[in-house]
Amino acid sequence: MADRVARGRSDLEGLFRQHYAGLLRLARVLTGDDELAEDLAQEAFVRLNARAAWPQPGAELAYLRRTVVNLSHDHFRRRGVVLRHSRGARDDLGDVTSPAALERAEQHRVASAVRRLPARQRDCVVLRYYAGCSDSEVAALLDIGIGSVKSNIARARSRLARELRDLRDQT
Amino acid sequence: MSLDALLERALDAEGASIDPAPDAWEQLQARIEHEAERTGARRRPTQGHKDATHRRDSEASQEYSAVPGDEVPDPRTLRGPSPIVGETIPAGSPAGRGWRLAVAAGVVALAGAAVAVHYWPSASNDDQIRTGTPQGIPPVATAIAVTEDGTLLRLHVGTGEVETLAESPTDADGQANEHISGAAIGLDGMVVLSTCCSPAVGSTFRLEADRTPTKLADGDTPTFGVTGELALVAYGIDIYTVDGTLLRSIDGDGYSGNIMDLAWSPDGSLFAAEIVTDDDRREIALVRADARSMAEAVVLKPPAGSWWSDPAFRADGSLYVIEHRGDGDRRNVLRRVVNQAGPNDPLSNYTSVETVDLGEVRPSRLAAAEEGEWLLVAPTGGGALVALDPTNTVSSSPVQVGEPLTDLDW
Numbered sequence: 001m002a003d004r005v006a007r008g009r010s011d012l013e014g015l016f017r018q019h020y021a022g023l024l025r026l027a028r029v030l031t032g033d034d035e036l037a038e039d040l041a042q043e044a045f046v047r048l049n050a051r052a053a054w055p056q057p058g059a060e061l062a063y064l065r066r067t068v069v070n071l072s073h074d075h076f077r078r079r080g081v082v083l084r085h086s087r088g089a090r091d092d093l094g095d096v097t098s099p100a101a102l103e104r105a106e107q108h109r110v111a112s113a114v115r116r117l118p119a120r121q122r123d124c125v126v127l128r129y130y131a132g133c134s135d136s137e138v139a140a141l142l143d144i145g146i147g148s149v150k151s152n153i154a155r156a157r158s159r160l161a162r163e164l165r166d167l168r169d170q171t
Numbered sequence: 172m173s174l175d176a177l178l179e180r181a182l183d184a185e186g187a188s189i190d191p192a193p194d195a196w197e198q199l200q201a202r203i204e205h206e207a208e209r210t211g212a213r214r215r216p217t218q219g220h221k222d223a224t225h226r227r228d229s230e231a232s233q234e235y236s237a238v239p240g241d242e243v244p245d246p247r248t249l250r251g252p253s254p255i256v257g258e259t260i261p262a263g264s265p266a267g268r269g270w271r272l273a274v275a276a277g278v279v280a281l282a283g284a285a286v287a288v289h290y291w292p293s294a295s296n297d298d299q300i301r302t303g304t305p306q307g308i309p310p311v312a313t314a315i316a317v318t319e320d321g322t323l324l325r326l327h328v329g330t331g332e333v334e335t336l337a338e339s340p341t342d343a344d345g346q347a348n349e350h351i352s353g354a355a356i357g358l359d360g361m362v363v364l365s366t367c368c369s370p371a372v373g374s375t376f377r378l379e380a381d382r383t384p385t386k387l388a389d390g391d392t393p394t395f396g397v398t399g400e401l402a403l404v405a406y407g408i409d410i411y412t413v414d415g416t417l418l419r420s421i422d423g424d425g426y427s428g429n430i431m432d433l434a435w436s437p438d439g440s441l442f443a444a445e446i447v448t449d450d451d452r453r454e455i456a457l458v459r460a461d462a463r464s465m466a467e468a469v470v471l472k473p474p475a476g477s478w479w480s481d482p483a484f485r486a487d488g489s490l491y492v493i494e495h496r497g498d499g500d501r502r503n504v505l506r507r508v509v510n511q512a513g514p515n516d517p518l519s520n521y522t523s524v525e526t527v528d529l530g531e532v533r534p535s536r537l538a539a540a541e542e543g544e545w546l547l548v549a550p551t552g553g554g555a556l557v558a559l560d561p562t563n564t565v566s567s568s569p570v571q572v573g574e575p576l577t578d579l580d581w
Contacts, residue, residue: 016196024195025186034189042199049203051476110181118320118350120575129175130182143533145553148574155320161174 012049015060020045022131023068029130030072030122032115040071065131066141069123106167113163114156121156124149314538314547314556314581315362318574321350323364323378328547328556328581331569336382337364353578355393355401357413358541363401365391375403377413387415392432396460397439404430407465408442408458422464426456434482434490435460437543441518443482443490444468453478455492455508457518469518471508479506481536486543486561493534494526503533503551505559527563536579549576 023044027037044067048054055063114125123142127133128149135153139146192198314326321339326332339350352367353375364384367373373391376384388411390403400418401411407423408430421442423430431453432445444456444465458468471490473479479492489509496502505527512520529548536549546559549572556568 013196016199020195020199021191024189024191028189029182029185032185037189038192038195042195042202045199046202046206050206104184107181107184110177111185114178114182120319125178126182129178130186143551144575148553151574157174160178164174164177167172167177 011054012045015048015064016045019061019064023064026065026126026131027068027072029111029126030069030115032111040068043071044068062137062141065127069127069141073119110160110164110167113160117156117159120144120148121152121159124152125156125160128153313356314579315354315356316536316549316576316580317351317354317364317578319577320574321352323351323354323362325362326556326568326570326581328558328568328570331571333570336362336378337384339366353392355395355580357395357401358399361413363387363393365393365403367391375401377415387411388417392430394433394435394442396435397437402433402435402442404433404444408433408444410460419461421458421462422466424464424466426465426468430456432481434484434539436484436488437486437539438488441484443484445480445482445492446470453480453495455479455482455490457490457521459518469521471521473506481534481538483537483539483546484543485539485546489524490521491537491539491546493537503535504528505534505537505546505548527559529557529565532557532565536576538579538581540581547579547581549579551575 020041024037024041027040028034031037031040044064047067048060048064054060114122117125120142124138127138127141128135133141135146135149138149142149312327312329314328315336316324316326318324322335323337325334325336327334337351350366351364352373353365355363357363362378363375364378365373365375373389375387375390375393377387379385387401388403388409390405390409392404394402396402396410399413401413403409403411405423406427408421410418410420412418426444426446429447430444431447434443435441436443440460442458442460444458446454446456448454452473454473455471456465456468457471458465462468471479473492473494477494477496479494481493483491485491489507492506492508494504494506496504506523507525507527508521508523510516510520511522532548532554533551534548535551538547539545540547544561547568548557548559550557553573554571556570556572558566558568560566
């Protein structure tokens with residue numbers, strides 16, 4: 001029993017060292033909130049640790065990503081963080097006269113627009129454009145069909161293209 | 172710059188704006204140890220749990236005595252390994268397990284586009300569904316659904332026709348900050364929709380005959396009762412007349428902001444509320460409809476590692492929920508929970524008597540028809556809506572789900 005616990009702890013630490021930073025950043029992109037991102041990324045590992053049977057070797061990252069995505073939904077749904085964080089992002093930009101600050105402001109605006117997408121569209125866009133997942137990987141992660149992934153991304157792109165038209169015209 | 176490049180650059184920058192804390196691993200270890208302590212002892216209750224615990228502790232312990240089969244854990248032991256080992260009834264996949272030719276009809280995606288003609292397969296020798304005569308098309312003609320992008324649809328369950336009743340309002344910038352997230356059908360066919368819910372509670376509107384919305388009250392997650400009253404979730408549960416006059420309230424008391432879905436029992440005596448706990452798990456709270464506070468609720472716990480959503484009552488008073496097992500929605504089943512104590516004691520001794528495995532149909536949304544005779548199930552990841560008759564025999568609808576739903580009612 002002690003060996004099993006020790007081995008589990010060792011495996012968990014290995015996975016943590018390997019994947020935590022990426023999951024933290026994924027959660028940050030999904031939520032736009034540092035503290036919440038830390039909470040979600042840590043919770044994903046807590047849930048992995050609590051599982052009686054871990055995912056197959058090599059499937060741990062998919063499990064952890066899926067957990068972060070699912071946890072982000074709960075926070076978005078009722079607690080009304082979408083508006084607060086999207087507004088907060090605009091409030092925190094500081095001096096926007098320098099080129100670097102201007103670029104940062106534009107990136108915030110794009111990220112905020114992504115976070116205002118309906119949940120499934122947001123998931124698909126973030127997993128595709130941030131996490132670099134293929135359509136089939138996104139489909140497996142979200143447990144939806146590849147066709148649904150494609151339609152969600154198409155609809156999200158259409159909406160984002162309208163909303164961000166001025167940014168695209170500038171660059 | 173292309174939109175793709177814009178997205179990649181912006182999201183990369185957003186992700187790069189945070190680095191792990193130097194002591195992140197130590198924080199995780201502490202969190203895991205804390206978790207272990209909590210699961211080893213009684214769970215730290217919320218206010219609502221605390222009050223319910225206190226009340227239960229003062230009552231006779233045999234109310235939670237074990238019964239044969241699986242059982243809902245004692246709400247006083249709110250976490251940890253669950254004794255539930257449900258009887259699984261594989262109702263089978265739609266392709267080979269007993270779906271009868273219900274109707275050949277146009278399959279209409281929820282997006283509204285006609286896609287194909289679909290024929291339901293006949294039964295095969297591999298049938299493993301429980302006994303009962305298939306009923307064909309469910310007897311309820313229409314249902315309503317809300318898609319995740321905030322569109323309210325009327326579904327003609329028998330024909331597959333899908334109508335768009337309302338879309339989420341947008342502001343001048345095209346933003347839909349108040350999404351349609353819930354809807355319900357009243358006894359006279361009246362449709363209400365709710366928007367949810369930034370920054371606080373949502374609002375509920377009656378959809379007029381010309382499909383314009385008229386605001387009824389603050390609150391979301393609408394649910395009609397057997398007498399036509401309307402229950403809304405705000406900081407607790409508020410009960411209104413159909414014209415929006417507040418009749419009474421059940422104070423949230425520890426559950427404010429945490430009630431995600433609501434079902435009203437067919438006899439009007441009980442609410443089942445899907446609640447999200449402080450640690451983001453989903454459970455079911457049962458409270459009398461005439462209660463004054465959610466502190467009077469009893470919490471039904473899902474088995475360890477799973478969570479419950481979408482409560483729906485059957486006519487016999489049994490409660491069905493979707494049991495989400497593990498990752499994503501890959502292994503969702505229906506769970507039937509029965510009050511062994513009978514109607515005179517509706518809050519005690521709930522026992523989970525069985526699960527209903529729908530095979531390839533992984534349920535994502537569940538709703539009971541009026542009177543609770545039939546259940547309607549929306550599948551995860553696309554596919555046909557299915558219905559369960561009073562014996563849980565799977566029936567079919569030509570309505571296809573093409574995207575995730577946030578609500579379903581009929």
